[in-house]
Amino acid sequence: MFNPSLWRVRRFSDTLPEMLQLQREMNRLFSNVGQKSPQDYPAVNIWEKDGNAVITAELPGIDPEKMDISVLGDTVTLSGMALQETFTQGETYLRQERGIGSFKRNIQLPFQVNAQAVEARYEKGILMITLPRNKEDLPKKIKVQ
Protein backbone atom coordinates (compact mmCIF):
# COMPACT_ATOMS: atom_id res chain seq x y z
CA MET A 1 0.00 0.00 0.00
CA PHE A 2 2.86 2.35 0.78
CA ASN A 3 4.92 1.37 -2.22
CA PRO A 4 4.58 3.87 -4.98
CA SER A 5 3.47 1.65 -7.77
CA LEU A 6 4.00 2.53 -11.40
CA TRP A 7 0.30 3.06 -11.75
CA ARG A 8 0.37 5.73 -9.09
CA VAL A 9 3.27 7.56 -10.65
CA ARG A 10 1.52 7.73 -13.97
CA ARG A 11 -1.63 9.01 -12.37
CA PHE A 12 0.27 11.80 -10.71
CA SER A 13 1.88 12.94 -13.91
CA ASP A 14 -1.53 13.03 -15.52
CA THR A 15 -2.74 15.50 -12.99
CA LEU A 16 0.31 17.70 -13.28
CA PRO A 17 -0.99 20.02 -15.99
CA GLU A 18 -4.15 20.44 -14.00
CA MET A 19 -2.21 21.31 -10.88
CA LEU A 20 -0.16 23.85 -12.76
CA GLN A 21 -3.37 25.32 -14.07
CA LEU A 22 -4.71 25.52 -10.53
CA GLN A 23 -1.56 27.21 -9.37
CA ARG A 24 -1.87 29.77 -12.13
CA GLU A 25 -5.47 30.39 -11.16
CA MET A 26 -4.52 30.88 -7.55
CA ASN A 27 -1.77 33.30 -8.47
CA ARG A 28 -4.18 35.26 -10.59
CA LEU A 29 -6.69 35.34 -7.75
CA PHE A 30 -4.25 36.66 -5.21
CA SER A 31 -2.49 39.09 -7.46
CA ASN A 32 -5.79 40.92 -7.83
CA VAL A 33 -6.38 41.27 -4.11
CA GLY A 34 -7.02 44.83 -3.13
CA GLN A 35 -7.30 46.00 -6.68
CA LYS A 36 -11.02 46.44 -6.73
CA SER A 37 -11.56 49.96 -7.82
CA PRO A 38 -14.53 52.27 -8.11
CA GLN A 39 -14.98 50.75 -11.54
CA ASP A 40 -16.53 47.79 -9.75
CA TYR A 41 -19.05 49.97 -7.97
CA PRO A 42 -21.97 49.51 -7.81
CA ALA A 43 -22.34 45.78 -7.46
CA VAL A 44 -24.97 44.58 -9.90
CA ASN A 45 -27.30 41.66 -10.31
CA ILE A 46 -28.47 40.84 -13.81
CA TRP A 47 -31.75 39.10 -14.54
CA GLU A 48 -33.42 37.85 -17.63
CA LYS A 49 -37.11 38.51 -17.98
CA ASP A 50 -39.16 37.92 -21.14
CA GLY A 51 -36.04 38.20 -23.26
CA ASN A 52 -35.05 41.51 -21.70
CA ALA A 53 -32.17 42.05 -19.37
CA VAL A 54 -32.84 43.66 -16.02
CA ILE A 55 -29.96 45.14 -14.08
CA THR A 56 -30.38 45.90 -10.41
CA ALA A 57 -27.83 47.77 -8.37
CA GLU A 58 -27.67 48.94 -4.79
CA LEU A 59 -26.93 52.64 -4.80
CA PRO A 60 -28.03 54.15 -1.53
CA GLY A 61 -28.27 57.89 -1.15
CA ILE A 62 -27.87 59.06 -4.69
CA ASP A 63 -29.62 61.94 -6.28
CA PRO A 64 -31.50 60.36 -9.22
CA GLU A 65 -31.10 63.60 -11.13
CA LYS A 66 -27.36 63.29 -11.00
CA MET A 67 -27.29 59.68 -12.09
CA ASP A 68 -26.30 59.03 -15.63
CA ILE A 69 -27.28 55.91 -17.52
CA SER A 70 -26.26 55.56 -21.11
CA VAL A 71 -26.45 52.76 -23.63
CA LEU A 72 -24.20 52.25 -26.60
CA GLY A 73 -24.61 49.11 -28.63
CA ASP A 74 -24.44 46.31 -26.13
CA THR A 75 -22.80 48.29 -23.32
CA VAL A 76 -24.54 50.07 -20.49
CA THR A 77 -22.72 52.75 -18.57
CA LEU A 78 -23.75 53.74 -15.07
CA SER A 79 -22.19 56.80 -13.60
CA GLY A 80 -23.00 59.26 -10.91
CA MET A 81 -22.03 60.87 -7.71
CA ALA A 82 -22.94 59.85 -4.20
CA LEU A 83 -24.62 62.55 -2.21
CA GLN A 84 -22.24 64.40 0.00
CA GLU A 85 -23.05 65.76 3.38
CA THR A 86 -22.15 69.33 3.89
CA PHE A 87 -20.78 70.25 7.24
CA THR A 88 -21.26 73.35 9.18
CA GLN A 89 -18.83 74.52 11.77
CA GLY A 90 -18.75 72.65 15.03
CA GLU A 91 -19.51 69.29 13.50
CA THR A 92 -16.97 66.53 13.72
CA TYR A 93 -16.82 63.06 12.27
CA LEU A 94 -16.69 60.22 14.73
CA ARG A 95 -16.84 57.45 12.18
CA GLN A 96 -16.78 57.40 8.43
CA GLU A 97 -17.42 54.28 6.41
CA ARG A 98 -19.78 55.46 3.71
CA GLY A 99 -19.11 57.54 0.71
CA ILE A 100 -17.83 56.34 -2.56
CA GLY A 101 -17.74 59.69 -4.26
CA SER A 102 -18.13 59.38 -7.97
CA PHE A 103 -18.45 56.07 -9.74
CA LYS A 104 -18.63 54.78 -13.26
CA ARG A 105 -19.24 51.31 -14.46
CA ASN A 106 -19.59 49.68 -17.85
CA ILE A 107 -21.57 46.51 -18.24
CA GLN A 108 -21.53 44.55 -21.46
CA LEU A 109 -24.59 42.52 -22.34
CA PRO A 110 -24.71 39.59 -24.72
CA PHE A 111 -26.99 41.47 -27.13
CA GLN A 112 -27.56 44.85 -28.73
CA VAL A 113 -29.84 47.02 -26.64
CA ASN A 114 -32.77 48.98 -27.98
CA ALA A 115 -31.67 52.26 -26.42
CA GLN A 116 -35.03 53.95 -27.05
CA ALA A 117 -36.92 51.49 -24.88
CA VAL A 118 -34.65 51.40 -21.86
CA GLU A 119 -36.41 52.10 -18.60
CA ALA A 120 -34.82 52.95 -15.29
CA ARG A 121 -36.33 53.20 -11.84
CA TYR A 122 -34.77 54.29 -8.61
CA GLU A 123 -36.53 53.25 -5.46
CA LYS A 124 -35.41 52.83 -1.86
CA GLY A 125 -31.81 53.13 -2.94
CA ILE A 126 -32.06 50.40 -5.54
CA LEU A 127 -31.67 51.12 -9.19
CA MET A 128 -33.44 48.91 -11.69
CA ILE A 129 -32.84 49.19 -15.40
CA THR A 130 -34.82 47.23 -17.96
CA LEU A 131 -32.97 46.75 -21.21
CA PRO A 132 -34.92 45.36 -24.15
CA ARG A 133 -33.22 43.63 -26.98
CA ASN A 134 -32.85 45.32 -30.30
CA LYS A 135 -35.40 44.06 -32.83
CA GLU A 136 -32.77 43.28 -35.46
CA ASP A 137 -30.92 41.26 -32.89
CA LEU A 138 -33.83 39.02 -31.97
CA PRO A 139 -33.71 35.43 -33.13
CA LYS A 140 -35.66 35.00 -36.35
CA LYS A 141 -38.01 32.19 -37.01
CA ILE A 142 -37.47 30.47 -40.30
CA LYS A 143 -40.28 28.58 -41.84
CA VAL A 144 -39.52 25.31 -43.51
CA GLN A 145 -41.02 25.19 -46.96
Add this chain to the structure above:
Amino acid sequence: MMEKDMQKTENVSATERIRNVKTFVPRVDIYENKDSLFLLADMPGVDEKSVDIELEKNVLTITGRVEDGRMKDATMMYSEYEIGDYERVFTLSEEIDHNKIVATVKNGVLRLELPKAEKVKPKKIAIKAA
Protein backbone atom coordinates in the same frame (compact mmCIF):
# COMPACT_ATOMS: atom_id res chain seq x y z
CA MET B 1 -10.77 51.08 -2.51
CA MET B 2 -10.33 47.68 -1.01
CA GLU B 3 -12.62 44.85 -1.89
CA LYS B 4 -14.04 44.67 1.58
CA ASP B 5 -15.13 48.27 1.28
CA MET B 6 -16.93 47.65 -1.98
CA GLN B 7 -18.96 44.70 -0.84
CA LYS B 8 -21.59 44.41 1.78
CA THR B 9 -20.34 42.89 5.01
CA GLU B 10 -22.22 39.95 6.31
CA ASN B 11 -23.21 40.16 9.93
CA VAL B 12 -21.63 37.17 11.56
CA SER B 13 -22.23 38.12 15.14
CA ALA B 14 -25.94 38.76 14.69
CA THR B 15 -28.19 36.72 16.88
CA GLU B 16 -29.82 33.69 15.32
CA ARG B 17 -32.91 34.62 13.45
CA ILE B 18 -36.20 33.03 12.72
CA ARG B 19 -36.37 34.42 9.22
CA ASN B 20 -34.05 32.51 6.98
CA VAL B 21 -32.24 35.46 5.47
CA LYS B 22 -28.74 36.78 5.68
CA THR B 23 -28.05 39.87 7.70
CA PHE B 24 -25.61 42.53 6.71
CA VAL B 25 -23.85 45.26 8.58
CA PRO B 26 -24.88 48.61 7.13
CA ARG B 27 -22.08 51.06 6.56
CA VAL B 28 -22.44 54.16 8.68
CA ASP B 29 -21.19 57.67 9.10
CA ILE B 30 -21.46 59.21 12.53
CA TYR B 31 -20.85 62.82 13.28
CA GLU B 32 -21.74 65.15 16.07
CA ASN B 33 -22.13 68.73 17.02
CA LYS B 34 -22.53 70.09 20.48
CA ASP B 35 -26.26 69.37 20.63
CA SER B 36 -26.72 66.06 18.88
CA LEU B 37 -25.24 63.00 17.34
CA PHE B 38 -26.05 62.19 13.70
CA LEU B 39 -25.94 58.77 12.17
CA LEU B 40 -26.25 57.91 8.49
CA ALA B 41 -26.58 54.29 7.45
CA ASP B 42 -26.60 52.82 3.97
CA MET B 43 -29.49 50.39 3.85
CA PRO B 44 -30.63 49.93 0.27
CA GLY B 45 -34.02 48.29 -0.02
CA VAL B 46 -35.31 49.64 3.26
CA ASP B 47 -38.06 52.21 3.68
CA GLU B 48 -39.60 53.96 6.68
CA LYS B 49 -41.92 51.03 7.37
CA SER B 50 -39.27 48.35 7.46
CA VAL B 51 -36.67 49.99 9.64
CA ASP B 52 -36.57 49.66 13.38
CA ILE B 53 -34.51 51.71 15.81
CA GLU B 54 -34.18 50.86 19.44
CA LEU B 55 -32.29 52.64 22.14
CA GLU B 56 -31.96 51.00 25.49
CA LYS B 57 -29.75 52.77 27.95
CA ASN B 58 -26.71 53.43 25.78
CA VAL B 59 -27.16 50.62 23.31
CA LEU B 60 -28.52 51.65 19.95
CA THR B 61 -29.81 48.90 17.69
CA ILE B 62 -30.72 49.46 14.06
CA THR B 63 -32.53 46.77 12.15
CA GLY B 64 -33.89 46.87 8.65
CA ARG B 65 -36.01 44.29 6.96
CA VAL B 66 -35.65 43.84 3.25
CA GLU B 67 -38.24 42.11 1.16
CA ASP B 68 -37.29 39.09 -0.81
CA GLY B 69 -35.11 40.39 -3.58
CA ARG B 70 -36.06 37.79 -6.10
CA MET B 71 -37.76 39.16 -9.14
CA LYS B 72 -40.97 37.60 -10.34
CA ASP B 73 -40.82 35.56 -13.56
CA ALA B 74 -37.16 36.41 -13.97
CA THR B 75 -34.08 34.26 -13.99
CA MET B 76 -30.90 35.41 -12.39
CA MET B 77 -28.07 35.46 -14.88
CA TYR B 78 -25.31 37.09 -12.93
CA SER B 79 -24.95 38.09 -9.31
CA GLU B 80 -22.54 40.30 -7.46
CA TYR B 81 -24.49 41.11 -4.34
CA GLU B 82 -26.86 39.35 -2.05
CA ILE B 83 -30.00 40.66 -0.47
CA GLY B 84 -30.73 40.43 3.20
CA ASP B 85 -31.71 42.24 6.35
CA TYR B 86 -29.56 44.77 8.14
CA GLU B 87 -28.55 44.83 11.74
CA ARG B 88 -26.04 46.82 13.67
CA VAL B 89 -25.56 47.64 17.32
CA PHE B 90 -23.76 50.64 18.73
CA THR B 91 -22.83 51.57 22.23
CA LEU B 92 -23.12 55.26 22.72
CA SER B 93 -20.79 57.02 25.05
CA GLU B 94 -23.09 59.84 25.91
CA GLU B 95 -26.58 60.16 27.26
CA ILE B 96 -29.18 60.63 24.57
CA ASP B 97 -32.57 62.18 25.02
CA HIS B 98 -34.76 59.21 24.12
CA ASN B 99 -37.85 61.26 23.42
CA LYS B 100 -36.32 63.53 20.84
CA ILE B 101 -34.78 61.05 18.42
CA VAL B 102 -35.63 61.84 14.83
CA ALA B 103 -35.27 59.19 12.14
CA THR B 104 -35.79 59.56 8.40
CA VAL B 105 -35.21 57.23 5.50
CA LYS B 106 -34.52 58.55 2.03
CA ASN B 107 -33.23 56.69 -1.00
CA GLY B 108 -32.18 53.76 1.14
CA VAL B 109 -30.22 55.86 3.59
CA LEU B 110 -31.29 56.04 7.21
CA ARG B 111 -30.62 59.31 8.97
CA LEU B 112 -30.83 59.47 12.72
CA GLU B 113 -30.63 62.53 14.84
CA LEU B 114 -29.88 61.71 18.45
CA PRO B 115 -30.06 64.80 20.62
CA LYS B 116 -27.80 64.78 23.62
CA ALA B 117 -29.48 64.95 26.97
CA GLU B 118 -29.54 68.31 28.67
CA LYS B 119 -27.26 67.23 31.50
CA VAL B 120 -24.35 66.13 29.33
CA LYS B 121 -24.31 69.17 27.11
CA PRO B 122 -21.20 71.22 27.58
CA LYS B 123 -21.78 74.20 29.77
CA LYS B 124 -19.84 77.34 29.97
CA ILE B 125 -18.80 78.15 33.45
CA ALA B 126 -18.62 81.76 34.25
CA ILE B 127 -15.77 82.76 36.43
CA LYS B 128 -16.57 85.11 39.16
CA ALA B 129 -14.14 87.69 40.22
CA ALA B 130 -12.73 86.80 43.58
